[in-house]
Amino acid sequence: MTTSLLQVPPPQGLLRPLAVPERLLLGPGPSNVPPRILAAGGRQLLGHMHPEVLQVMDEIKVGIQYAFQTQNQLTLAISGTGHCAMEAALLNLLEHGDTVLVAVNGIWGQRAVDIARRLGADVHELLKPPGEYFAPWDIEEGLAQHKPSVLFITHGESSTGVLQPLEGLGELCHRHGCLLLVDAVASLGGAPIFMDQQEIDVLYSGSQKVLNAPPGSAPISFSERAREKMLRRKTKPPSFYLDMGWLANYWGCDGEPRRYHHTAPINSFFSLREGLAVLSELGLESSWERHRANCTLLCQGLRDLGLELFVKEEKVRLPTITTVRVPEGYNWKEITAFLMDNHAIEIAGGLGPSAGKVLRIGLMGCNSTSGNVERVLRALRDALSHLRRSRL
Amino acid sequence: MTTSLLQVPPPQGLLRPLAVPERLLLGPGPSNVPPRILAAGGRQLLGHMHPEVLQVMDEIKVGIQYAFQTQNQLTLAISGTGHCAMEAALLNLLEHGDTVLVAVNGIWGQRAVDIARRLGADVHELLKPPGEYFAPWDIEEGLAQHKPSVLFITHGESSTGVLQPLEGLGELCHRHGCLLLVDAVASLGGAPIFMDQQEIDVLYSGSQKVLNAPPGSAPISFSERAREKMLRRKTKPPSFYLDMGWLANYWGCDGEPRRYHHTAPINSFFSLREGLAVLSELGLESSWERHRANCTLLCQGLRDLGLELFVKEEKVRLPTITTVRVPEGYNWKEITAFLMDNHAIEIAGGLGPSAGKVLRIGLMGCNSTSGNVERVLRALRDALSHLRRSRL
Numbered sequence: 001m002t003t004s005l006l007q008v009p010p011p012q013g014l015l016r017p018l019a020v021p022e023r024l025l026l027g028p029g030p031s032n033v034p035p036r037i038l039a040a041g042g043r044q045l046l047g048h049m050h051p052e053v054l055q056v057m058d059e060i061k062v063g064i065q066y067a068f069q070t071q072n073q074l075t076l077a078i079s080g081t082g083h084c085a086m087e088a089a090l091l092n093l094l095e096h097g098d099t100v101l102v103a104v105n106g107i108w109g110q111r112a113v114d115i116a117r118r119l120g121a122d123v124h125e126l127l128k129p130p131g132e133y134f135a136p137w138d139i140e141e142g143l144a145q146h147k148p149s150v151l152f153i154t155h156g157e158s159s160t161g162v163l164q165p166l167e168g169l170g171e172l173c174h175r176h177g178c179l180l181l182v183d184a185v186a187s188l189g190g191a192p193i194f195m196d197q198q199e200i201d202v203l204y205s206g207s208q209k210v211l212n213a214p215p216g217s218a219p220i221s222f223s224e225r226a227r228e229k230m231l232r233r234k235t236k237p238p239s240f241y242l243d244m245g246w247l248a249n250y251w252g253c254d255g256e257p258r259r260y261h262h263t264a265p266i267n268s269f270f271s272l273r274e275g276l277a278v279l280s281e282l283g284l285e286s287s288w289e290r291h292r293a294n295c296t297l298l299c300q301g302l303r304d305l306g307l308e309l310f311v312k313e314e315k316v317r318l319p320t321i322t323t324v325r326v327p328e329g330y331n332w333k334e335i336t337a338f339l340m341d342n343h344a345i346e347i348a349g350g351l352g353p354s355a356g357k358v359l360r361i362g363l364m365g366c367n368s369t370s371g372n373v374e375r376v377l378r379a380l381r382d383a384l385s386h387l388r389r390s391r392l
Numbered sequence: 393m394t395t396s397l398l399q400v401p402p403p404q405g406l407l408r409p410l411a412v413p414e415r416l417l418l419g420p421g422p423s424n425v426p427p428r429i430l431a432a433g434g435r436q437l438l439g440h441m442h443p444e445v446l447q448v449m450d451e452i453k454v455g456i457q458y459a460f461q462t463q464n465q466l467t468l469a470i471s472g473t474g475h476c477a478m479e480a481a482l483l484n485l486l487e488h489g490d491t492v493l494v495a496v497n498g499i500w501g502q503r504a505v506d507i508a509r510r511l512g513a514d515v516h517e518l519l520k521p522p523g524e525y526f527a528p529w530d531i532e533e534g535l536a537q538h539k540p541s542v543l544f545i546t547h548g549e550s551s552t553g554v555l556q557p558l559e560g561l562g563e564l565c566h567r568h569g570c571l572l573l574v575d576a577v578a579s580l581g582g583a584p585i586f587m588d589q590q591e592i593d594v595l596y597s598g599s600q601k602v603l604n605a606p607p608g609s610a611p612i613s614f615s616e617r618a619r620e621k622m623l624r625r626k627t628k629p630p631s632f633y634l635d636m637g638w639l640a641n642y643w644g645c646d647g648e649p650r651r652y653h654h655t656a657p658i659n660s661f662f663s664l665r666e667g668l669a670v671l672s673e674l675g676l677e678s679s680w681e682r683h684r685a686n687c688t689l690l691c692q693g694l695r696d697l698g699l700e701l702f703v704k705e706e707k708v709r710l711p712t713i714t715t716v717r718v719p720e721g722y723n724w725k726e727i728t729a730f731l732m733d734n735h736a737i738e739i740a741g742g743l744g745p746s747a748g749k750v751l752r753i754g755l756m757g758c759n760s761t762s763g764n765v766e767r768v769l770r771a772l773r774d775a776l777s778h779l780r781r782s783r784l
Contacts, residue, residue, distance in 0.1 A: 004677060005584070005677070006461060006676060006677065007461060007586075007588065007589065008457055008458050008461050008463065008588075009458070010672035010673070010675065011454035011455055011457070011458055011672060013447075013450070013451040013454060014451050014454065014455050014458075014665070014668055014669040014672040014673075015669070015672060015673060018432050018435070018665060018666060018669075020435040020436060020438060020662065021438070021444065022436055023438060023439075025437060027439055029655060030440070030655060031437075032437060033437050038435075040410055041433060041434060041659065042430050042431065042433060043410070044412060044414055044415070044424065044425065045417060045422045045423075045424060045425050045606055046412060046413070046415060046417075047415075047417060047419055047422065047738050047740075048422070048607075052411060052413065055405075056410070059405040059406050062403035062405060063403055063406050065400055065403070066402055066403055066406075069398060069399060070400065071400065079472060079473060079608075080471060080472050080476065080657075081471060081654055081656070081657060082654075082655065083632070083633050083654040083655070084471070084472065084654075087631060087632065087633050091631075111632065114632055115631075115632050117628075118628050118629065118630045118631065118632065119630055192397070194397070194399075196400075197399065206655070208437075208655060214657065214658060214659045214660075215440075215657050215658060216471075216608050216657035216659075216660055236509075236510050237510065238483070238510045239507075239510065239630075239631070240475070240479065240503065240506055240507050240510065241472065241475050241476050260743065262473055262474075262475040262476075263421060263422060263474065263475070263598070263600060263607045264607065265472075265473060265607050265608035266606060267433065267606040267608075268606075268608055268657065270410060270412065273406070273410060274410060276406055277407070277410075280402035280403060280406040280407060281402070281406075281407060283402065284398060285396060285397070285398065351652065
């Protein structure tokens with residue numbers, strides 16, 4: 001062709017090479033991805049129905065069953081990030097007019113409220129200030145008052161650094177005829193969770209936290225009780241992509257021959273499979289212990305710097321993401337920028353209700369090491385003294 | 393710990409290495425990913441709000457504007473596969489009770505009908521048998537009869553191998569006060585499409601076809617007319633993850649400071665950026681010409697083998713995916729299995745309304761070469777003669 005039909009020319013920015021600097025990602029996620037998992041995601045593609053891919057999916061399924069400590073058949077990975085799993089959980093469980101109780105002590109509860117309202121549910125909020133957690137009697141009061149069919153609660157509140165105790169909540173919900181839905185995006189693999197023993201009905205997580213895979217797939221599992229509620233639906237869920245009936249079939253959870261549903265993010269599954277393999281090799285208990293020990297080390301170091309931890313009680317401190325109050329006289333943005341510019345380390349400010357109040361430091365999966373604790377403390381010390389000097 | 397709390401042991405399958413054989417993927421997608429794009433996806437992660445990631449997103453945006461031939465500000469990539477983009481288009485455009493007309497001549501129209509019904513829309517179908525396409529008067533009749541606010545039509549019907557002519561449809565829709573929504577998952581980069589000149593209001597595609605990136609992100613763009621319809625919504629869309637108001641902000645399309653929305657599939661964006669860069673370097677017109685030429689070569693070769701093309705008229709044959717009737721006396725499953733087992737080549741059977749009737753051969757992006765045409769024809773000749781002999 002001699003004359004071009006094109007009115008939009010090739011963009012100049014795309015004619016330059018992709019630039020990706022190396023950084024230590026100690027924010028609330030994504031975390032760094034170790035070479036083995038990066039390599040898995042960089043393998044050549046296969047078709048989404050090839051037997052090797054179906055086998056990888058089967059391995060992901062048993063990997064999630066291990067990580068969640070569940071025998072649930074309906075266990076799979078969503079083709080989207082952790083947030084997409086939250087939507088999948090809510091839109092499959094809830095129908096227009098269903099009553100749902102959401103425990104809100106940070107951004108994830110707020111998000112669940114937003115989504116449940118979009119779905120036409122009758123939403124009630126159980127509120128706690130950021131940094132606090134829910135006691136069984138708080139929950140019981142809410143269950144008795146609102147009689148919800150689903151309770152949403154966040155295990156690892158990454159915006160505030162709170163680890164919500166789950167002991168007894170499943171039994172409590174079931175006594176009130178309610179299902180227990182738990183967000184474990186930020187906590188899975190970093191703090192003990194026992195889906196079956198704790199009677200959790202729906203549990204989901206993400207790939208990019210302790211599992212150290214890139215974001216793009218999200219583990220989820222449904223108990224028999226949750227499955228029965230979905231089977232009783234009068235209307236189809238408002239999504240085909242996330243319809244658990246179809247996904248259960250594609251993931252081989254329903255005993256039927258697998259049908260094409262959508263083109264899965266195949267190499268995200270390769271990475272997730274490898275992240276679950278690393279966790280299986282290390283063992284859950286070692287992983288929990290590693291995250292606990294390095295978090296303790298970090299907290300001690302932060303206190304030694306004269307900083308104040310945002311979550312007072314040690315037993316409800318999230319071992320994967322530590323929140324510390326922004327020290328008086330400092331601007332949190334200057335601190336995070338200093339670490340990024342001078343140490344190539346990412347730490348984050350607050351999010352939602354904790355915005356402006358805290359700094360958040362994540363130590364997740366391969367990033368949870370005593371070396372990284374020392375590195376981030378050294379960088380923080382540098383930032384605090386430098387920024388103080390620059391004010392004098 | 394001496395006694396384990398775990399009731400589910402580490403899965404044995406995950407303690408073996410990941411196995412991924414090399415294959416030539418000549419099905420309807422995913423296509424093979426060239427080393428440069430695989431390497432981009434294998435780069436170390438960055439945070440989803442880091443300036444380098446926001447820049448990659450800006451580059452994706454201009455890359456999509458080029459590929460779509462549009463100046464639309466509201467242009468971005470969905471954090472999911474092509475099917476997720478279909479949902480994003482429908483759930484943002486449609487509200488409960490909206491009338492939508494869906495042109496159904498294959499599986500994608502059927503899927504759009506399914507999703508639109510889930511959204512509570514008043515859905516009308518315009519039907520054609522698989523292998524056929526819609527003439528402007530077919531569309532006009534439907535528009536006049538049903539007075540829809542949105543028309544859905546598929547540019548590249550990958551289940552049947554039909555390329556739908558789009559000339560004049562935008563103008564026609566607008567004359568009837570209707571928006572034009574086009575699925576170009578299988579055609580983008582392989583056949584000319586001009587979003588602005590053809591007055592298309594919503595256009596989306598996938599990453600894993602001509603763009604040769606892994607599945608997991610999906611380009612989408614909205615015209616000013618489409619944006620205005622979304623702004624007039626009385627209810628929020630039933631998804632937060634795919635809410636175009638939030639996504640427009642995260643992608644810097646609304647002129648406001650970018651806020652955290654969700655953790656994007658960052659390395660899928662790296663791959664998509666690189667796929668768009670390859671297309672920009674090659675040039676759209678060269679890419680269209682390459683796909684046309686290799687499709688012609690393939691069609692000639694298939695006829696030389698005595699096979700019958702499923703789509704009769706050359707001008708409506710999809711240049712990226714060629715459909716050929718399953719030859720009499722053969723079982724399609726035996727043919728595809730023979731190619732896979734003996735030549736490590738994937739070709740596919742039919743899908744939805746074309747199931748059992750056709751074989752589908754994809755030549756997309758880097759896979760669209762005369763060498764691959766020869767390779768697949770040789771393999772098919774081998775399969776046909778071998779399977780015939782085995783019957784004698």
